Amino acid sequence: xxxxxxxxxxxxxxxxxxxxxxxxxxxxxxxxxxxxxxxxxxxxxxxxxxxxxxxxxxxxxxxxxxxxxxxxxxxxxxxxxxxxxxxxxxxxxxxxxxxxxxxxxxxxxxxxxxxxxxxxxxxxxxxxxxxxxxxxxxxxxxxxxxxxxxxxxxxxxxxxxxxxxxxxxxxxxxxxxxxxxxxxxxxxxxxxxxxxxxxxx
Numbered sequence: 001x002x003x004x005x006x007x008x009x010x011x012x013x014x015x016x017x018x019x020x021x022x023x024x025x026x027x028x029x030x031x032x033x034x035x036x037x038x039x040x041x042x043x044x045x046x047x048x049x050x051x052x053x054x055x056x057x058x059x060x061x062x063x064x065x066x067x068x069x070x071x072x073x074x075x076x077x078x079x080x081x082x083x084x085x086x087x088x089x090x091x092x093x094x095x096x097x098x099x100x101x102x103x104x105x106x107x108x109x110x111x112x113x114x115x116x117x118x119x120x121x122x123x124x125x126x127x128x129x130x131x132x133x134x135x136x137x138x139x140x141x142x143x144x145x146x147x148x149x150x151x152x153x154x155x156x157x158x159x160x161x162x163x164x165x166x167x168x169x170x171x172x173x174x175x176x177x178x179x180x181x182x183x184x185x186x187x188x189x190x191x192x193x194x195x196x197x198x199x200x201x
Contacts, residue, residue, distance in 0.1 A: 023054055026120070029143050033150040039157075044150055046197035047173060050189070051122035056142040057097035059089045060122060061104070064112040072111065076103070085114075094140055101136055121149030149173075170194075 026048065027041070034041040052058045063069050066082040073080045078100060079090040091097035104113060117124050118135075120142045128138060131148055138144050156172035160179070167190055168182040174189045175182055 019054075022056075026054060026142070026146070029146050033146060037150050037154045039150055039153055042197055042200045043153065044146065045200045046193055047149065047153065048120055048146070049196040049200065050193045051117075052120050054120065055090065056120040056145070057091040057094065057100075057139075058119070058122065059091075059097075059100060059104070059139075060117045061087045061089065061111070061113055062115040063087060064114065069111050069113075072103075072107075073100075097140060098136070101139055119145035121145050123148055123152075127152065 027045065030041040030044040030048075033039065033044055048054060061069060062085050064085070066084050066087050069087045070080055070082040073087075073089055078096065079092070081088045081090075089100055091100045101118075104111065104116070115125065118139045123138065123145060125135065128135065128148055131138075131151075133144060133148070138148060153173055156177065157169055159177055160169045160172055164179050164182065167187065168179060168185075170193060171182055171185050171187075171190050175185060
């Protein structure tokens with residue numbers, strides 16, 4: 001592990017251990033991104049609440065075998081929940097998060113991972129490939145995770161604003177830009193997002 005990454009893990013561990021301090025840091029970063037992307041900080045924070053509930057280390061795996069993954073991480077004493085075809089994994093700190101990430105990468109085929117979302121804004125591994133940022137660092141550095149997440153939100157709006165309705169634009173972050181796919185949404189994600197938006201101070 002390089003010194004930069006180690007410093008990042010230690011700093012984030014300290015912040016996350018003091019949850020109120022960490023959330024304040026997230027709020028401040030959302031304000032910075034508000035100015036950078038011209039996105040209401042409450043929108044950014046509502047997506048964070050909806051996607052990870054302010055947990056910077058959550059990973060959501062899509063897999064062909066949820067039982068195998070749940071068993072593997074239970075044996076490692078790492079909290080996880082399974083609901084076919086997904087397994088949500090909840091590392092308690094940055095060190096455990098790095099360990100979990102390495103376990104997934106080193107056993108990708110064995111665990112039959114099809115796809116995954118990671119970090120405070122639950123970025124999708126396929127979506128972020130064009131950003132040229134090391135995925136592991138993007139997972140462990142919540143500020144970079146938020147930066148890319150905000151860029152995706154802005155991209156959804158830019159691509160869809162003249163093509164569809166606001167409901168589809170808000171769901172784009174979760175379902176992608178295909179309008180036909182967005183129209184099929186049961187709107188449960190949207191309802192959760194709107195509830196969280198109203199709760200943000």
